[in-house]
Amino acid sequence: MHPSDDPFYARLFTLSDAELFHYIHHYSRYKVDAVHAALAELRTRGVPVSNDALSEIERYFTRQEAQQSRLYHGDPRWLRWLAYAILTIGLCSAVVIYVTASPTPQHPLGYDPFASKKYVRDLELYGGKINILAVEFRQWFERLWRGQNLSYTLAFLTIILSSIFWFIGSHSAPNLDTHAEKHNTP
Secondary structure (H helix, E strand, O other), X not given: OOHHHOHHHXXXXXXXXXXXXXXXXXXXXXXXXXXXXXXXXXXXXXXXXXXXXXXXXXXXXXXXXHHHHOOOOOOHHXXXXXXXXXXXXXXXXXXXXXXXXXXXXXXOOOOOHHHOHHHHHHHHHHHHHHHHHHHHHHHHHHHOOOHHHHHHHHHHHHHHHHHHHHHHHHHHHHHHHHHHHHHHOO
């Protein structure tokens, strides 16, 4: 939508200076575009606006934009603690599973069917190369969830998940830290 099609911009020229100053003094109630349009209209009319008011408006909207662009809007320290907890619990669980895991069971048929050329040829005959790949993938995926392989899988997933939480928490923190520093400076 073009700004001239918006009813606000259409009636902007009919507003008095006092009404335009209302947008500037109560900028937190309005969208950034409305405040900037009111400022532009006041400049067009030659009405001065103090530099302090302009810088305060700019700081407010910059801070709002930074907060909206953050990945996580809560306290990032919680995400980092959650990442540490997931990492600790997940790796400890992986070690327990590794130590207590029973050896991988043998094939129920007593031999590996993929060792037989006839079996592989029949798979390819009925489903093509994709059938062989699908069966190999399914068997590999099932092996991930048994015995000591389960401990490796759990450790890998734990590291990935805790890294994601830590990444989000650590990249949300600088915004909060700089925001706190701005308010603590005299």
